[in-house]
Amino acid sequence: GIQVEQSPPDLILQEGANSTLRCNFSDSVNNLQWFHQNPWGQLINLFYIPSGTKQNGRLSATTVATERYSLLYISSSQTTDSGVYFCAVEKETSGSRLTFGEGTQLTVNP
Amino acid sequence: NAGVTQTPKFQVLKTGQSMTLQCAQDMNHEYMSWYRQDPGMGLRLIHYSVGAGITDQGEVPNGYNVSRSTTEDFPLRLLSAAPSQTSVYFCASSFSLNRGAYSYEQYFGPGTRLTVT
Numbered sequence: 001g002i003q004v005e006q007s008p009p010d011l012i013l014q015e016g017a018n019s020t021l022r023c024n025f026s027d028s029v030n031n032l033q034w035f036h037q038n039p040w041g042q043l044i045n046l047f048y049i050p051s052g053t054k055q056n057g058r059l060s061a062t063t064v065a066t067e068r069y070s071l072l073y074i075s076s077s078q079t080t081d082s083g084v085y086f087c088a089v090e091k092e093t094s095g096s097r098l099t100f101g102e103g104t105q106l107t108v109n110p
Numbered sequence: 111n112a113g114v115t116q117t118p119k120f121q122v123l124k125t126g127q128s129m130t131l132q133c134a135q136d137m138n139h140e141y142m143s144w145y146r147q148d149p150g151m152g153l154r155l156i157h158y159s160v161g162a163g164i165t166d167q168g169e170v171p172n173g174y175n176v177s178r179s180t181t182e183d184f185p186l187r188l189l190s191a192a193p194s195q196t197s198v199y200f201c202a203s204s205f206s207l208n209r210g211a212y213s214y215e216q217y218f219g220p221g222t223r224l225t226v227t
């Protein structure tokens with residue numbers, strides 16, 4: 001199956017700092033999503049981005065499918081950004097059989 | 111819309127007991143999935159369904175059964191609980207056609223925290 005590697009595994013920031021999270025995957029994919037798991041355990045879909053660039057407020061993501069990686073950018077971080085960020089991929093498009101990375105644990109200190 | 115709902119939120123079982131985790135979605139999604147999350151790890155796929163009456167195994171299906179009799183519901187059955195099944199279980203749904211556009215994002219329920227003693 002597809003291997004998904006996320007880096008860094010842990011990241012500690014001061015409020016207001018910027019950060020870049022990386023996701024590498026071992027095979028071509030047609031579905032790539034970024035999720036945020038908040039401290040209460042809820043998983044929130046941030047981006048569906050099998051290729052290209054998207055932005056949503058302070059967050060943006062870029063996937064370079066030909067080079068098998070995706071980046072998640074967080075600008076002007078806030079304490080509410082804390083949690084675990086997961087990258088998940090699938091060879092098909094459906095989103096029903098995602099393979100997850102092990103996540104990046106982000107802590108934003110005030 | 112309630113989105114994806116799961117019951118119960120917490121459950122404690124003794125080894126050998128059976129139970130059903132309930133999952134429902136009201137977004138008219140075709141696809142539904144069950145994942146488990148163990149401490150410090152990402153999610154692993156247990157079973158999934160691409161429509162009513164159609165299910166298939168994921169990465170870690172042993173010890174679990176599923177069925178999909180309606181589009182809305184996708185229950186997960188633990189046949190004979192084992193301590194190795196202590197985990198947080200997430201149900202998710204995806205794939206819809208809305209106003210001419212396909213949507214492939216996966217949406218998750220709040221999870222069920224299961225402990226097997």
